[in-house]
Amino acid sequence: MSIRKRAWKTSKGEAKTAWIVDYVDGKGVRRLKTFAKKKDADAFASKADVEVREGVHVADRDTVTVEAAGKMWISGSEAAGLERSTVEAYRQRLDLHVSPFIGKEKLSKITVPAVRAFADQLRSEGRSPAMVKKAVTALGAILSDAQERGLVVRNAVKEMSRRRNGSEKRAKRLLQPGVDIPTPAEIRAFLAALDGKWRPILLTAVFSGLRSSELRGLRWQDVDFQKATLEVRQRSDKWGTIGSTKSHAGQRTVPVPPVVVNTLREWKLQCPLGELVFPNGLGNPESHSNIVNRGLIPAMEKAGLTIDTGKLDDEGNPILEARYSGLHALRHFFASWLINPKEAGGLGLDMKTVQARMGHSSIVVTADVYSHLFPRGDDSKELANAADALFLINAT
Structure with missing residues (x-):
């Protein structure tokens, strides 16, 4: 040298x-x-x-561009058998948010300052904070894949993440009832507004916490009317393709209250023939967008669960929209219902049981999202006594 x-x-x-x-x-x-x-x-x-x-050294001449490495990453994801929806999401992030901005750069030129500049450029081009984070994460995955192929030594995204991980966790906003999680009063109004073909699936979502994909993949053989349980064994992606659950923990048994059992009994007599509990008219998995746009949002608006958009219609009246416009809000409510103490109308379950009912891959996921909802004991008296005892010990 x-x-x-x-x-x-x-x-x-x-x-x-x-x-x-x-x-x-x-x-x-x-x-x-x-x-x-x-x-x-x-x-x-x-x-x-x-x-x-x-x-581990890789000369500039032996490396490739970010775009070329991204294509290898996509090919590797397909070869690994990742779900079609996952690979499609990866491809969109590469084609729309990574390649146009940093795709021509050699991997060896991707440093922490380069990643910061990439994120800044995405923001200046109008990308949302969530999309900026997804694009940077995609770049990190591309670099990790390239490292395994011997095309690059450093992964600047990981280096930056280690530095910023603590501050990002501190800045993350906790889910709040009435903002992210429907309150019990709001759910009562929502349930009263349910009718027609959308009532069974939305009522089941409220009292089971199943993900949209799990609801759309639920089969009649997974419904045990005698034991009042739902067996989650498969899910449907956005193309209607049936596959395994999101993780091994996603395969679970969820007990449901009598109102769900009775509703499903009635629904079974009139739903389209086939093995699915919530099919479309052709007996295939119902689409997520139909459930949301034709079922959830109209029910929210009918129940008066709306917010002012700040815009006016042609007649000068305020334009309202549904307060909760995603099915995941019902899943959040289910989690809060499991956690809330019995005197507050909940089940008062422990965190491990909540994890099992939600189908989270680990208890860490449950804690990260919902730990602030668990009731705290009032230990003020014990705290005062312990402090007094400490002073007595010091005095002697």
Whole structure:
């Protein structure tokens, strides 16, 4: 590994200098890399020397662009058998949010400042905070895949995440009743507004906490009317393809109250023939968008669970929209109902049981999302006594 200065004159007689790092990579190939400043050459030489000795160095000529690595990442995801919806989401993030902004850059040029600049550019182009986070996460996954292929040494996204992880957790807003989670009073109004073909699935969602995909994949053989339980064994993706649950923990047995059992008994007599509990008119899985747009939102509006959009219609009247416009709000309510103490109308269950009913992959997920909803004991008296005892001990 050597560093030398090169001096020359241009055709116009202008003096130029550059610094060249001359080294042999881990494959025994001689490499030359040129820098305008000696400090940059020194920094590269130090880093490259360590990487070569550790057998992880990748020369710029041997790496690829972010876009090319992204295509390898997509191909690898398909080969690994990931769900169609997951691969499609990956492809959209690559094509719409990664490649147009940073796709032509070589992987070796993706540093922490480059990732920060990428995120800033996404924001300046009008991407939402959620989409910026997804795009940066996708870039990190591309770099991880490229590392496994020996195309890059560093994953700048992971380096940045380690630095910012604590602050992001502190900034994350907790779910709030009446904002993210329907209150018991709101659910009562919502249930009273349910009618027609959408009543069975939405009522079941409220009292079982099943995900949209799990509801759409539920079969009649999974409904035990005698034991009043639902067996979650499969799910339907947005294309109507039936597959396994989101995780192994997603396969679970969920007890349901009599109102759900009776409603499903009645619904079975009139629903389209087939094995699915909530099919469309052709007997296939009902689409998520239909459930939301034709069932959930109209019921929310009928129940008066709306918010002012701040806009006016042609007659000057305020335009309202549903306060809760996603099925996941009903899942959040179910979790809060499991957690709330019995005197408050809930079941008062412990966190491990809540995790099992929700089908979370680990209790950490349950704690991260819902721990603030669990009741806290009043230990003020014990705290005062313990403090007094401490003072007595010090006094002696």
